[in-house]
Amino acid sequence: MSLIQKFSAVEAVMQFHHSTSARPLPLEEVIARVLKLSGLRIAQQTVEEILEVYPDAYKLEQARTNWLLSTCELPLRLKERANKFATLIGARSLPSPPPTPMKPTRRIVGKAPSRVIKGTVKRYTASIPKTGDILTRIRMKEEALKRASDPLVKRQQREKFLIAQLPGISAVLHSLSTMRSSFSMSELIDRVSTSVKTRLSPSEISEAIELLSKSQPDFCSLVDSGNLKVVRLTCTAY
Known part of the structure; x- marks a missing residue:
């Protein structure tokens, strides 16, 4: 399960909580509610990974024996925060493209042949159809339709x-x-x-x-x- 999906689940729980209270929510309760509402299993490490990507998303603090989680923005702007998190995590995971090597150019000195003998050079402009790829796409589409129609x-x-x-x-x-x-x-x-x-x-x-x-x-x-x-x-x- 991707970190973006886990972030969205935590966002839903925190939005739900802050619709009735401005107090921090115990982290154990956040974990339990995420599991109950979305079926996703998260841990304290998950929240720490989210904060590593998006430090301004939440405030995680320890109070005696409990960890408390609160949001840094009230009311939550879910769509803006989700887009920002996706952008941040995309920037972290996107590798920089390797430099394109320059192909050496050759300069031919002299005159080009003035006579071309027919039949000595053949050009195949028609590409071979990728039947395997087409069949794969058809099968994938059929499987997607079957899944979509599954009750x-x-x-x-x-x-x-x-x-x-x-x-x-x-x-x-x-x-x-x-x-x-x-x-x-x-x-x-x-x-x-x-x-x-x-x-x-x-x-x-x-x-x-x-x-x-x-x-x-x-x-x-x-x-x-x-x-x-x-x-x-x-x-x-x-």
Whole structure:
């Protein structure tokens, strides 16, 4: 798993945390939440590697026996920070191109032959078709189409997309919790759809809130009241 993906997972956790609190988050809890929300395993060394590439991303400090992690920029500008990290890590890993050797030039002194005998020089302008490469590309395309149509892959891709939306949705829910503690799902769908930047369908918002309630039950919970689905906002997870 690339360091960029791990950085994105940590970013999502920290954005989620700072939507409700400005306090540093224990590193052990960051590691646990990254595993719970994205399925990625990270360690303190991972955070240190991120800081080596992007020193201004976080502040890692030791408090007694615990390590605490906080962000240096609030509110987080996720897209800008992600682009900056990708640029920094790309600059570190990109090798400098070797110098192009200069080919020696030969100067032929004398007159060129005035007569060319037909048939003595043959030029093959048509290149041999790379049938192997074409077949490989066709097979790769067919395999990609099969994977894309696999229900399990579709479900994993959708869940990954929804996890990426949780920080923005949680920020909206937190602001709504100051008004009252419970909302109908349909009302929350309307509020979220007009508050987040990404255009989400009602089903995507509903699934994201359900995913949030399962991963962070102390933040929000779902209650079925007859045919009405109610979301209770506690927002005490942080």
